[in-house]
Each structure stands twice: as C-alpha cells, then as structure tokens.
Amino acid sequence: xxxxxxxxxxxxxxxxxxxxxxxxxxxxxxxxxxxxxxxxxxxxxxxxxxxxxxxxxxxxxxxxxxxxxxxxxxxxxxxxxxxxxxxxxxxxxxxxxxxxxxxxxxxxxxxxx
Amino acid sequence: xxxxxxxxxxxxxxxxxxxxxxxxxxxxxxxxxxxxxxxxxxxxxxxxxxxxxxxxxxxxxxxxxxxxxxxxxxxxxxxxxxxxxxxxxxxxxxxxxxxxxxxxxxxxxxxx
Numbered sequence: 001x002x003x004x005x006x007x008x009x010x011x012x013x014x015x016x017x018x019x020x021x022x023x024x025x026x027x028x029x030x031x032x033x034x035x036x037x038x039x040x041x042x043x044x045x046x047x048x049x050x051x052x053x054x055x056x057x058x059x060x061x062x063x064x065x066x067x068x069x070x071x072x073x074x075x076x077x078x079x080x081x082x083x084x085x086x087x088x089x090x091x092x093x094x095x096x097x098x099x100x101x102x103x104x105x106x107x108x109x110x111x112x113x
Numbered sequence: 114x115x116x117x118x119x120x121x122x123x124x125x126x127x128x129x130x131x132x133x134x135x136x137x138x139x140x141x142x143x144x145x146x147x148x149x150x151x152x153x154x155x156x157x158x159x160x161x162x163x164x165x166x167x168x169x170x171x172x173x174x175x176x177x178x179x180x181x182x183x184x185x186x187x188x189x190x191x192x193x194x195x196x197x198x199x200x201x202x203x204x205x206x207x208x209x210x211x212x213x214x215x216x217x218x219x220x221x222x223x224x225x
Contacts, residue, residue: 004156033213041214042200043157076213091156100147100206104156 004105012111019076021108025094035091082112117201122220131182131188135201138182145206146184151198196223
C-alpha cells in the first residue's frame with residue numbers, strides 16, 4: 001500500500017513568511033509524528049498526534065510553530081514568520097495504534113533565505 | 114524516558130560484521146529497544162526491535178544482555194549500501210507516544 005507522503009518536497013521561502021507543510025499518513029494509522037532534522041544532525045521531536053488530539057506538544061520550539069490534524073488523516077505543520085534557523089528537513093511519520101513502529105515519509109526540505 | 118548513548122561514528126569494510134552498541138542504563142521494565150536506519154535524503158526506517166536475549170531478522174540481529182542496560186545491533190557482512198545512520202531508541206512499545214527520542218545516532222561508513 002501507499003506509504004507516508006509529504007508535500008512539498010522542497011520549499012524555499014523568505015525570512016518572515018509563513019509556510020505550511022503537509023503530511024498524509026498511511027491509511028488507518030492513528031498516530032502521527034513530526035520531527036525536524038537539521039543538516040548533519042539527528043531527529044528532533046516536534047509534536048505527536050493520537051487521532052486528532054496532540055497529547056505531546058513539548059517539542060515545538062516556539063509559538064511560531066503549530067500543527068493540526070484532521071481526524072486520523074492529513075496533518076499540517078505551520079511555521080509563522082520563518083527564520084533562517086528554521087531551515088531543515090521536516091519529517092513526518094505515522095504508526096498504527098497497536099504498534100510503536102514509525103513509518104516515515106520522505107520529508108520536506110525547507111530553506112529560509 | 115530512558116536516555117541512550119551510542120558512538121557518533123564507525124568505519125568498516127565490505128564483508129565485515131559490524132556491531133553497534135547502545136547504552137541505556139535507566140531502561141524501564143516495560144521498555145523495548147528499537148533500531149532505525151536512515152539513508153541520506155530519506156526518512157528513517159525500522160530495522161529491528163527486542164525486549165531481551167536475541168532477536169534476528171533478514172536484516173540484522175539484536176543482542177540484549179540479561180540486565181538490559183545495553184544492546185548491540187549486529188549487521189552481518191556489510192556492503193557499501195549499509196552506509197547510513199543507525200538510531201537506538203528505548204521506550205514502551207505499547208505507548209505510541211513513548212518512543213520519540215532519536216538522538217544523534219551512529220554514522221556508519223562502509224568502505225570498499
């Protein structure tokens with residue numbers, strides 16, 4: 001079946017602009033995760049959804065970052081007033097309710113000029 | 114959440130067996146140990162998971178001693194295509210929000 005998809009694959013924006021990143025999880029997966037990965041670094045957890053509620057928002061780095069999820073499907077990560085330090089690959093993953101194994105999408109590479 | 118420590122990088126040659134050890138001294142009773150592999154420009158992918166003793170699949174083996182304070186991922190006869198970053202995670206597998214800390218991983222470089 002189809003895996004996790006993310007769009008756009010690449011996004012170049014100017015400092016101060018808002019961006020929206022989209023994640024389509026695997027059908028039937030109730031859990032959805034967002035991570036940030038800076039060049040040459042490990043994964044930094046941002047937020048996790050179980051269904052459309054977010055039990056853990058602890059990783060969001062500032063109030064410029066927000067995320068929402070519609071039911072058990074699409075999620076959008078929004079970054080307002082982007083800064084150059086927001087440049088990174090943003091990875092989305094999903095997992096079934098009964099398993100912790102995360103299935104990752106290809107990521108969105110965000111470049112803030 | 115249990116903290117993990119693993120080497121930053123390792124080098125190997127094609128055909129050799131590679132063992133990557135992860136330390137997790139404060140692992141909890143309900144915690145499982147999971148390893149992911151990440152190739153350049155891709156998201157991580159699940160390799161193997163275990164609770165105790167030894168687990169083997171078509172990709173790797175996972176060795177966990179009785180005290181569970183460490184684990185070793187073993188890759189038999191590596192090839193150039195095994196060059197990747199390997200992440201060790203520890204957490205309660207029945208809690209989908211519990212295994213979230215990937216850390217920096219171990220960067221494995223396989224040379225010809």
